[in-house]
Amino acid sequence: MYIGTHTSPDLASSFENESLALVPVGSTEQHGPHLPLATDHLIAETFAREAAERFDCFCTPTLNIGVSTHHSQFHGTMWVDAPVFRDYVKSLTHNLATHGIDRVIYVNAHGSNVPHLREVGRRLRDEEVLYAIEWMWNESIPDLVDDLFEHTGPHGGPKETALVQHLAADLVHDDRLDAARDGGVVDITTNDTIVNGARTYYDAIDNTPNGVLGDQTDATAEKGERLFEAATEQLVGLCEWLDDQAFDDLMPEPHV
Numbered sequence: 001m002y003i004g005t006h007t008s009p010d011l012a013s014s015f016e017n018e019s020l021a022l023v024p025v026g027s028t029e030q031h032g033p034h035l036p037l038a039t040d041h042l043i044a045e046t047f048a049r050e051a052a053e054r055f056d057c058f059c060t061p062t063l064n065i066g067v068s069t070h071h072s073q074f075h076g077t078m079w080v081d082a083p084v085f086r087d088y089v090k091s092l093t094h095n096l097a098t099h100g101i102d103r104v105i106y107v108n109a110h111g112s113n114v115p116h117l118r119e120v121g122r123r124l125r126d127e128e129v130l131y132a133i134e135w136m137w138n139e140s141i142p143d144l145v146d147d148l149f150e151h152t153g154p155h156g157g158p159k160e161t162a163l164v165q166h167l168a169a170d171l172v173h174d175d176r177l178d179a180a181r182d183g184g185v186v187d188i189t190t191n192d193t194i195v196n197g198a199r200t201y202y203d204a205i206d207n208t209p210n211g212v213l214g215d216q217t218d219a220t221a222e223k224g225e226r227l228f229e230a231a232t233e234q235l236v237g238l239c240e241w242l243d244d245q246a247f248d249d250l251m252p253e254p255h256v
Helices: 008-017 037-054 082-098 111-126 142-148 159-166 174-182 221-242
Strands: 022-024 103-108 131-136
Touching: 008 142, 022 037, 022 111, 022 131, 022 221, 037 103, 037 159, 082 103, 082 111, 103 111, 103 221, 111 131, 111 142, 131 221, 142 221, 159 174
Parallel strands: 022 103, 103 131
Antiparallel strands: none
16 A cells, blocks of 8 residues: 555554555666666665555655765766665654554665665664664565576666666667666676775776666566566565564564
8 A cells, every 4th residue: 555645534544454564765866878867766666566565565655865975976866965864764764653553664776775774774673663674676586686687787787777677668778778788897896996805996987987787788678577576576475474573573682
């Protein structure tokens, strides 16, 4: 159930019976010459809404802007500073608790949000407000991703390209896939960005001239559909697991 399309009175009985909410979290940032800036939040929102419908739980509006400072050199990229992001997400999640929600899944599609969402979840759990965990679609189906693509690329690669081809084909510039591959870096391990065990880069542009990695020409809408169905099943399974847990079992263990 997407709460944004319902009236407040109509939600009253639902909040009495439901304890789980999905919060889609993404970013608005460059994804090369072929994908829209909305890529991450579009993916997160679609997964969250689909899983919420299949499992019958709440889905909140999407957090469209995340921690993306490392893409700041590219036009259109938007970001908030990490402490602001953490405080905002914590405040929003705390708000859900006032409505009776005691478990939350951050349906995330932007890798740089991960440590901050994990930190927010830890704070809320330590305070015994509720239990919140982060879920990222590609980490739920790593074997399928590896089977479908030789060079997946951690950003703007074929896995994200295929998903958007499936979810919103009109937003993908298929005529630029060759340019995305040839103007970026197909295999990040060929970059000299780790010296004596230290990462020497901070921004995406330090790694790739056009902001993307992997072989985008390997993407198809059919592969995107397989990714979407497989990862949605994983998210629904996580909803089932979390819903089955006793709240006390999700809270911190007592001091020994």
